[in-house]
Amino acid sequence: ISPVPPYSREQPIFTTRAHVFQIDPSTKKNWVPASKQAVTVSYFYDSTRNSYRIISVDGAKVIINSTITPNMTFTKTSQKFGQWADSRANTVFGLGFPSEQQLTKFAEKFQEVKEAAKLARDRSQEKIETSSNHSQESGRETPSSTRASSVNGTDDEKASHGGPAEAHLKSENDKLKIALAQSSSNVKKWETELQTLRESNARLTTALQESAASIEHWKKQFSACKEENDQLRTKIEELEEQCDEINKEKERNAQLSRRLQELETELQDKELELEELRKQGEIIPQLMSECESVSQQLQAAEEKNKDLEEKVRTLRTEVEESKHRQTNLKTELKNFLDVLDGKIDELHDFRQGLSKLGVDN
Numbered sequence: 001i002s003p004v005p006p007y008s009r010e011q012p013i014f015t016t017r018a019h020v021f022q023i024d025p026s027t028k029k030n031w032v033p034a035s036k037q038a039v040t041v042s043y044f045y046d047s048t049r050n051s052y053r054i055i056s057v058d059g060a061k062v063i064i065n066s067t068i069t070p071n072m073t074f075t076k077t078s079q080k081f082g083q084w085a086d087s088r089a090n091t092v093f094g095l096g097f098p099s100e101q102q103l104t105k106f107a108e109k110f111q112e113v114k115e116a117a118k119l120a121r122d123r124s125q126e127k128i129e130t131s132s133n134h135s136q137e138s139g140r141e142t143p144s145s146t147r148a149s150s151v152n153g154t155d156d157e158k159a160s161h162g163g164p165a166e167a168h169l170k171s172e173n174d175k176l177k178i179a180l181a182q183s184s185s186n187v188k189k190w191e192t193e194l195q196t197l198r199e200s201n202a203r204l205t206t207a208l209q210e211s212a213a214s215i216e217h218w219k220k221q222f223s224a225c226k227e228e229n230d231q232l233r234t235k236i237e238e239l240e241e242q243c244d245e246i247n248k249e250k251e252r253n254a255q256l257s258r259r260l261q262e263l264e265t266e267l268q269d270k271e272l273e274l275e276e277l278r279k280q281g282e283i284i285p286q287l288m289s290e291c292e293s294v295s296q297q298l299q300a301a302e303e304k305n306k307d308l309e310e311k312v313r314t315l316r317t318e319v320e321e322s323k324h325r326q327t328n329l330k331t332e333l334k335n336f337l338d339v340l341d342g343k344i345d346e347l348h349d350f351r352q353g354l355s356k357l358g359v360d361n
Helices: 100-159 165-282 284-360
Strands: 010-021 032-033 039-048 053-059 061-067 081-088 091-096
Touching: 010 061, 010 100, 032 091, 039 100, 053 100, 061 081, 081 100
Parallel strands: none
Antiparallel strands: 010 032, 010 039, 010 091, 039 053, 053 061, 081 091
């Protein structure tokens, strides 16, 4: 949105975009942002007043309205930031540009406009001095005529040789002549001032008509800008929604990127495993031959195992039979021991009987 000048006589001569700041009025040190985003900043030339201004508008708010004077200075404080002081507005404006080149162009244009304002001021002073000189000369003419008339009156009085009444009448007549001359001079001045007022009134009427036409024009421009602003707000809301979707999509892409990195890592691991398997595959024929020999050995071992199992079964059978025989032998041994114990008891009893017989004998 271009800044709207208050009068149609002003025309933009240079336009750029920048972030606008103003100095903090309380601290006079910190910068306070005057716009939330980069706005249009333009130089305007007023052909009627022969003056230059810097104007910037953020929406419907005028954030810069600075008339450039010859004593102003634009200072570059960094590669992308510049400032100037406006004593009329009692503040310091600061502009932040996207690039150093734009800052340089703005500073050069500021210097050009400053020089033009200085030339305009010098010309206006020359005109004022010329007009004052003319007025002084016209002011001197009236007293000279007055003095001439007064001198003539005095000469007449000196030339007069009448009585006191005649002298009084001549004196009154001279006074009336002087008053008439002064009134004629005043009438001319008033006519000149009236003509000046009429011209000024005509200029003011023309300016008022231009202002009214300009107001209607800018009302239409304002309505169009308002509609455009509403459309831009709607577009901004849509863009914000799209930004939310984009952010979500970015998160998904980030997750997919992480997953892709994990898969790439796994793929690398699998490729290493595959390489190892390929290396192992190269020794598969050798392993197959070894496997065949091992299979033959295993088959022979299985046959031996079968023979050993048969032998084990035979041995188990023999062990069972041996156990059975041992059981029978144990039973027979026990019976024999029982019989033997009985025999031993009988022998013991028999011995004791023999012992008794020997004692008795």
